[in-house]
Amino acid sequence: MGEFILELKDISKSFSGVEVLHNVDFSLKYGEIHALLGENGAGKSTLVKLITGFHQPNHGEIFLDGEPTTFSDTRDSREVGIAAIYQELSLFPDLDVAENIFIGRQPLTKAGMVDWRKLYSESQELLDSLGVKIDLKQKARNLSIAEQQMVEIARAFSIHARVLIMDEPTSSLTLNEVADLFRLVRNIRNNGTSVIFISHRLEELFEIADRVTVLRDGYYVDTKPITETSREDLIHMMVGRPISDQYPKLEVPKSDVVLSVEGLTCEGSFKEISFELRQGEILGFAGLVGAGRTDVANAIFGIKPISSGSIKLAGTPVAISSPKQAMNLGLAYLPEDRLQHGLVSDMNITTNITLPRMNDFSKFGWVLTTKERKAAYDISCQMELKANSIYQLTRELSGGNQQKVVLGKWLSTNPRILILDEPTRGIDVGTKASVHQLMSELAAEGMAIILISSELPEVLGMSDRIIVMREGYMTGEFSRDEATQEKILTAATEDVRARMGQ
């Protein structure tokens, strides 16, 4: 056997005459974690789909264990032990963990019935051997995303997957969960499985990956051992130019308080939240996923009812009971989950952008299409949207561009207060930088911004002040100068850690 379990040589792939992968090479060693890196649209997904047999290359060869091979469909690749875990997890929500692990190959008794006892004992053994602690009888829908991923990995491992492809597994995990996930991934690597790992979070690649391959615009750029590269190096390879000032935060003189929240409480979600937000300020909210940050944002935007406390806008007390009212008061909220809460994906870019302010674009109930088109075009330009036309369905856009549509939609309402909930999750480095640039400019123009982010460097780099939440409570508040990664982490996790230590 050679050094490589899987090798792709000189691979090209075209769709209806347009080449999207140009002579790409990729090689995966036995028992390595290999990161695949590139901006959205660089060709990562296409490459993965060639490996899983979903698409077939137009040119080039695939070698498995040194032998040339072809995968004519996904079944072929599964049979030789290639498994993929996608961002959209594929567990059966109403079945429990053990049933999910053994789906389609439940152990049977002699009578041909499902051997439940064996199913549970084998599942337990499997999870124990991987060091995963999840209740086997728990229904998949009750698991956190991290736990669901672990179940998927366990399932892949149990069917003797030799190559495991993970597409952005960490994008919605908390720090602790990422640590657990990485432990598990290393564990299966040490058991001989090779892992292809796709992620936009550069920092974590240095923690988990052995080697990294970078693609750009469908071209192969380079493959390097992770130890021989650096963050700047990788960004340079991905973008093709150095991104000089990563967090373009401008100094803005502080002025009037536009939003003040006092003693805001929502039973079961958060308690006694108080803060002030000034014009031109970016206020960061840090904390683990589930710390209640999104709930606070929802409460301010009128989606979630509050039990007590008060909200004042520019000194005037308000009771916001619906998003519509919040919008009329000059608030805008970019929700965390852009697909579920932000985008109407069956509608085109134009209608998405103008949706929240149809008031301005209709007369007697009729839509003023010319005015609407012009506004949508201007906003698309401002957002530097990449699309065929402003009438393209948003479903067809890349994640980064979808985010730009949602952001553009909210900016077009000309808010005085903008709440951004995980604005750069799952979008590529280039788009991320332009979102940061935009935030900075908006703040300089006097907009007050609340930034909720699970990415510490982002919160640290963009915020004037940072509030840390933990399990529904405010556990820290730091100015830009005093905030450090350590301080925030401590405030965000202290108690949790203490409890886990018991």
Next chain:
Amino acid sequence: MTNQEFKLGSKTSGKGFSFLDFISRFREVGIIAFILILVIAVTLREPSFLDIDNLTDILMNISILIIVAMAQTMVILTKGIDLSVSSIIGLVAMMVGFTLKANPEFPVIFSVVLGLVLGAILGSFNGFIITIGNVPPIIATLGTLSIYRGLVFFYSQGTWINSYELPHSIKVLSKGKLLGVPNLIVVAILIAVLTFLFLRYTRLGRNIYAVGSNPTASEYAGIRPQKIIFIVYVLSGIISGLAAVLWISRFESAQTNTALGFELNTVTAAVIGGVSTSGGVGSIPGVLLGALLLGVIQNSLTLIRISPFWQLAAQGLLIIVAVVTDKLISKRIVRTHK
């Protein structure tokens, strides 16, 4: 990000549709193709198919279907379904029929307004159950399908209204002609055009699509999904009420089984026409073609003398063939152009 990477603008002049828009229209092209094939096949066998009388007949037969399919489309666009349309037609037809029997001197416009009002009441009852009662539309309207039909019997005590009991004026409503075209067809076209414009160019129409496609995002954008959903059921009731009056006019009677089973035809027309049952997707031209296909199928089966015993089965078969062909065509096109 630099400006060279900014690729928007090639086709933003506004009048242009992108290529993908074009592909999404292939559904309609597929149905047209199927209708043409059917027309050619039937004409070869029975040339009288193309007689103007026969074609008018087809249009007369699908006019009410088109009208109610418009209502059904709006409902399905919001992820819902209105199974009670047939019972609304039955009940409204009966009530209008009895009113006319007692007061034959009432002007036609009175019957129309009465139909619309009664339809609105029955539709809002659906709307209340679905929005305030939080009952899934299929269950709610399945319930009212029976309730309203039950009321037909209760109200009529099992009797019906015959042609001689109806004033002449109501019969003329559908049979009179405007520029040589029967009124019924004119009304159907008018309703279809209005629905098209309504869905495409009004705020409410757009909100219907938005709520159907993604209720949560719509709510975040300041739309109240429950309000929109309530409105579509009221609209559905109103349109069914209108259909009821036209029904009396065309068939010159109101019976206890008026429009029985008709709800499924409206759903079929909408679904063949490409309206997605998961909401948010569908267009009026497609639904018109769906209704036309149904009409052509029914007419040709009679014309080529397929036994009535077989007609329903043959109709069902043709519908399935039409939809499958259309799916295969569009799939193929999407694949080659993706």
